[in-house]
Structure formats: structure tokens, C-alpha cells
Amino acid sequence: MTQTLRTPALDPKLARIIADFPILARPTSRGKRLVYLDSAATSQKPRAVIQALVDYYEQYNANIHRGVYEIAERATAEFEAARGKLARFINADMHEIIWVRNATEAINLVAYTWGSTNLRAGDAILLTELEHHSDLVPWQALAQRTGAQLRFIPADERGVLVLDDLDALLDGCKLVAIGHVSNTLGTIAPLDAVIPRAHAAGAVVVVDGAQGAPHLRVDVKALDADFYAFSGHKMLGPTGIGVLYGKRALLQAMPPFDYGGDMIHRVEYRDATFAEPPWKFEAGTSNIADAIAFGVATDYLENVGMDWIREHERALTAYAFERLSEFEPRGLAIYGPRDPAATSGVISFNFADVHPHDLASILDTEGVCIRAGHHCTMPLMNKMGWSATARASFYLYNSEADVDALAAGLEKASKVFKV
Amino acid sequence: MDDFYRDYILDHYRNPRNFGHLEKPDVEAEDLNPLCGDTIRMELNVEGGVVRDVKFFGKGCAISQASASMLTETIKGMKLEDVAKLSKDAVLENVGIGISPTRMKCAMLGLRVLKSAAIGRLASWPDEE
Numbered sequence: 001m002t003q004t005l006r007t008p009a010l011d012p013k014l015a016r017i018i019a020d021f022p023i024l025a026r027p028t029s030r031g032k033r034l035v036y037l038d039s040a041a042t043s044q045k046p047r048a049v050i051q052a053l054v055d056y057y058e059q060y061n062a063n064i065h066r067g068v069y070e071i072a073e074r075a076t077a078e079f080e081a082a083r084g085k086l087a088r089f090i091n092a093d094m095h096e097i098i099w100v101r102n103a104t105e106a107i108n109l110v111a112y113t114w115g116s117t118n119l120r121a122g123d124a125i126l127l128t129e130l131e132h133h134s135d136l137v138p139w140q141a142l143a144q145r146t147g148a149q150l151r152f153i154p155a156d157e158r159g160v161l162v163l164d165d166l167d168a169l170l171d172g173c174k175l176v177a178i179g180h181v182s183n184t185l186g187t188i189a190p191l192d193a194v195i196p197r198a199h200a201a202g203a204v205v206v207v208d209g210a211q212g213a214p215h216l217r218v219d220v221k222a223l224d225a226d227f228y229a230f231s232g233h234k235m236l237g238p239t240g241i242g243v244l245y246g247k248r249a250l251l252q253a254m255p256p257f258d259y260g261g262d263m264i265h266r267v268e269y270r271d272a273t274f275a276e277p278p279w280k281f282e283a284g285t286s287n288i289a290d291a292i293a294f295g296v297a298t299d300y301l302e303n304v305g306m307d308w309i310r311e312h313e314r315a316l317t318a319y320a321f322e323r324l325s326e327f328e329p330r331g332l333a334i335y336g337p338r339d340p341a342a343t344s345g346v347i348s349f350n351f352a353d354v355h356p357h358d359l360a361s362i363l364d365t366e367g368v369c370i371r372a373g374h375h376c377t378m379p380l381m382n383k384m385g386w387s388a389t390a391r392a393s394f395y396l397y398n399s400e401a402d403v404d405a406l407a408a409g410l411e412k413a414s415k416v417f418k419v
Numbered sequence: 420m421d422d423f424y425r426d427y428i429l430d431h432y433r434n435p436r437n438f439g440h441l442e443k444p445d446v447e448a449e450d451l452n453p454l455c456g457d458t459i460r461m462e463l464n465v466e467g468g469v470v471r472d473v474k475f476f477g478k479g480c481a482i483s484q485a486s487a488s489m490l491t492e493t494i495k496g497m498k499l500e501d502v503a504k505l506s507k508d509a510v511l512e513n514v515g516i517g518i519s520p521t522r523m524k525c526a527m528l529g530l531r532v533l534k535s536a537a538i539g540r541l542a543s544w545p546d547e548e
């Protein structure tokens with residue numbers, strides 16, 4: 001069954017990376033090798049990240065910004081050092097890094113603070129047709145609260161954004177929210193083209209970087225993004241921690257998001273003043289362990305090299321296109337751009353009349369994990385006329401052998417479903 | 420799980436029985452599986468408390484569609500009050516073993532909708548009873 005076109009020797013660097021991820025060495029309950037092709041949902045974690053969590057809890061578990069004793073000082077220092085690492089990772093200043101739970105919370109933070117104070121009835125919010133529900137529903141709610149209207153940059157049938165009418169769409173627009181990379185199709189958004197024109201039209205730009213930061217080298221200064229939101233769990237870090245980057249001047253002018261301990265400057269019974277950003281936006285005890293481990297995840301990514309990761313995923317995507325094309329005569333359809341340079345390690349497809357959920361179940365029996373469904377982009381699915389798609393997504397620890405396992409699984413599905 | 424996709428299941432998936440709409444249904448219900456978006460609609464003609472005709476409509480995976488198709492064959496001629504009392508076994512007897520826990524909702528969607536039609540309000544998930 002595991003027929004392979006070629007069995008490439010594993011690159012030594014890739015072999016070392018794979019060995020750093022304990023879960024990849026654990027067989028499934030059916031004794032299969034775990035072939036994890038769902039990193040767009042959440043990534044696996046290297047040993048160093050898992051160890052960082054254990055170290056915090058075993059060696060210096062204490063609250064931050066308060067204690068004067070040794071372990072509290074260490075916890076505070078590590079927590080703030082992690083903020084510094086995240087700042088360096090995207091070329092920001094550490095005062096511009098706000099810890100949040102995830103990309104979704106980061107986007108809601110902007111909607112509730114910057115959005116609620118700056119948007120008026122009649123203003124426009126410009127999104128794209130590719131947005132994840134997390135970069136759509138918060139803006140729908142903001143539009144309903146303020147009376148602003150929603151507009152959308154259209155996507156063509158391959159999922160590529162069409163900028164022809166951008167100037168008209170930007171007219172009267174106060175805020176642009178755009179995903180860096182589509183989680184459904186892998187399309188990389190033309191931020192270099194959109195952001196300067198949005199600024200020229202007087203709009204503030206929020207980038208949903210949930211699928212961008214894990215895979216592409218991000219330089220928020222070069223991009224000139226006003227806000228950039230991303231999650232730790234999609235980039236080797238733990239769940240429950242994410243980052244909102246915001247330009248300092250914008251953060252200073254924004255009201256707080258949550259109120260309470262830690263975010264204050266001085267409190268009286270009837271009034272309070274607030275801390276400076278970023279702490280103004282971090283009410284209550286932070287997710288200390290996960291923030292520190294997120295910092296370690298960025299160390300790991302930097303060590304491997306974001307350019308190496310980009311090239312590795314590009315090559316893997318090209319190889320996957322090649323292997324999947326063998327099934328096209330049997331009714332396999334690939335969605336999204338067919339060009340590995342235009343995408344970021346995500347392939348959406350359907351196989352004849354095999355429903356993606358059935359396909360995912362059959363692949364699961366072979367240890368191959370893929371995602372099936374609407375991928376939190378229901379409006380995009382409706383627009384394209386797909387009720388669901390199967391999605392394979394790659395990360396630094398995937399190999400050509402994983403793509404071969406996917407192809408072998410498709411061969412099995414072809415037999416079971418007689419297509 | 421791969422043993423689940425036997426020929427008769429695939430046959431019900433590709434050639435669903437009693438698929439479509441009734442001209443004048445006496446009772447009907449519709450629901451979706453929020454996890455995956457599969458939908459099923461059930462329409463029944465009832466005479467003297469007995470199911471005379473049934474049609475279902477929907478889209479989704481082989482498990483949800485085949486399970487619903489087979490159910491429509493089971494319930495023709497059955498008393499509506501007995502339809503309301505059907506348990507998850509009614510589906511599991513049809514589709515056999517081998518459904519993984521994550522796919523159980525797919526298998527139960529048709530039955531849930533059918534029971535909802537029979538009792539006139541949204542029934543609970545048969546696998547959670």
C-alpha cells in the first residue's frame with residue numbers, strides 16, 4: 001500500500017527537527033506512524049517548549065510584578081523577557097506587545113477599544129472574502145454597535161484577492177482587517193499593496209496574522225501594520241497565549257479592554273488611572289507559564305530559521321501538488337492557487353463524491369490527520385459553492401514521507417469508495 | 420472505521436431511498452450537525468397514527484446520509500408514537516458496528532430529526548440518552 005514514487009533520504013536538519021517533537025514518535029492506537037497534516041489548526045510542540053512549562057511550575061512558580069522574593073523576581077524577569085522575544089520576532093518594540101489568549105481575543109480587543117471609540121455610523125470597515133470567522137464576526141458586532149458598514153475585497157475563484165476596486169472600497173473607510181494568510185486556501189494576501197493604500201485613505205489596518213506569523217518572516221515595521229494579531233499554539237507554543245501587536249501611539253490613545261488588578265496606575269474608591277501600554281491591556285494575573293513557553297517557541301523558530309521554514313514548506317507543497325495530481329483523473333479537485341510560491345503550506349481539496357469527513361475518517365485509520373469541513377470560513381465556502389473541503393497543512397516537521405502517506409491514504413479511500 | 424464503508428452503506432449514500440419532498444407533509448423537522456454542517460430534513464405523512472409515507476432531504480457525509488436513508492425504510496408503517504420512542508440502536512442495527520465516537524453524531528442526525536418530527540419539538544441526541 002505504501003507505494004512511493006521516490007524515497008528521498010531525510011535531510012539531516014529535518015531529521016533533527018522531527019526528533020525534537022515527542023508526539024511524532026508515538027504511534028497511533030492502530031500502530032501507525034502519526035502523520036500530522038493539521039498544523040493550520042494547531043501545531044505540535046517541541047520538547048523545549050514543553051520543558052519550559054514544566055520548569056516554570058517546578059522551579060519558579062510565583063505571581064509576577066508583585067513579589068520581592070527570588071522566585072517571583074525570576075518569574076517576572078522570564079515573563080518580560082518572553083515579551084522581548086516576541087517583540088524581536090516581529091521587529092516591534094516590547095511596549096507594543098500585548099499578551100492575550102489567542103488571535104481571536106487580540107482582534108476583539110481592537111474591535112472593543114480602538115473600534116468602539118473611533119467608528120461612527122456611516123464609516124466603513126473593509127474586510128476580505130477570505131476572512132476566518134475570528135476576523136469577521138467581531139467586526140460584524142462592531143458594525144452593529146456603531147452603525148458602520150462592512151465591505152469586502154473580493155476573491156476570485158482561485159481564492160486570490162482582486163484589488164481592482166480597492167480605491168473605491170477604501171473611500172470613507174476607517175478600518176481595514178485582513179488575514180495575512182488564508183487558513184482555508186493558503187493564499188498569501190498582498191499586504192504590501194493594501195496597507196499603503198489603506199493608510200493613504202486614512203484607514204487603520206489590522207492584520208490577522210494567525211496563519212502568517214507561524215510560517216512567514218514578519219516585520220511589522222516594514223509592513224507598516226497598525227495592529228498584528230496571532231496565536232502561540234499555531235507556532236509551536238502552548239494554547240491559551242497569543243499576542244496583539246499595536247503601534248505605540250495607537251495603544252496609548254486607546255481605552256483599556258478589561259479592568260481590574262495589574263492594569264492600573266493609582267486607584268481610589270471612586271476612580272482609577274491606568275498603567276502604560278502594554279500593561280494597561282493586561283488585567284488580572286497573566287498566563288505566565290504559557291507566555292514564557294511562547295518565548296521559547298520563537299527561540300526554536302529563529303534557531304531553525306524562518307527562511308528555511310518558508311522554503312521547506314514551499315518545496316513540500318510543490319511535492320504535494322505533484323502527488324495529488326495523480327488522483328485528478330479519479331475526480332480529485334484542488335482549490336486555491338496552484339502556485340506554491342503564492343500559498344503558505346495549505347492545500348484544500350475534494351476527492352470525487354467522497355465527503356471530506358468520510359475521507360478524513362479513512363485517512364485517520366492510516367494515522368494521517370487532516371481537517372475536513374468549513375474551516376471557520378462559512379461565507380467563503382458558500383461563495384465558492386463548496387459544502388466542505390478536506391485540508392492538509394504543513395509545518396517545519398513535515399516530510400515528503402508524510403505527503404506519501406497522504407497519497408497512500410487517498411489510494412485506500414479510492415478503493416473503499418470505488419472511485 | 421474503514422470497515423464501516425460497506426457496499427450497502429455506499430449504495431444508500433449514492434442512491435438514497437425516499438429522497439426528496441412530500442407534497443403535503445403532516446409532520447416535519449430539520450436540523451444540522453453544527454460540527455460539520457451536515458443537514459437532514461424529514462417529512463412524514465401520518466394516517467391514524469401510522470406513518471404512511473416519508474421523505475428525507477439533506478446533504479453531508481456517507482454516514483449521515485446513509486443512516487437517514489435506511490431509517491426511512493425502517494419506519495414506514497410504524498406507529499408515530501413508536502417512532503418517537505426509537506433509540507440509537509435503531510440506527511446502529513442498520514449501519515452495523517464500527518462508528519468512531521467522533522462520527523456518532525453523523526449517524527444520529529437523521530434519527531434525531533425524525534424523533535423531532537414525531538414529537539413536534541427538538542428531540543435530544545439519541546446517543547446522549
Ligand SMILES: Cc1ncc(COP(=O)(O)O)c(C=O)c1O
Binds near residue numbers: 104
Ligand atoms: C486565519 C485565522 N484567523 C484566526 C484564527 C483564530 O485563532 P485562535 O483560535 O487561536 O484565536 C485562526 C485559527 O484557526 C485562523 O486560521
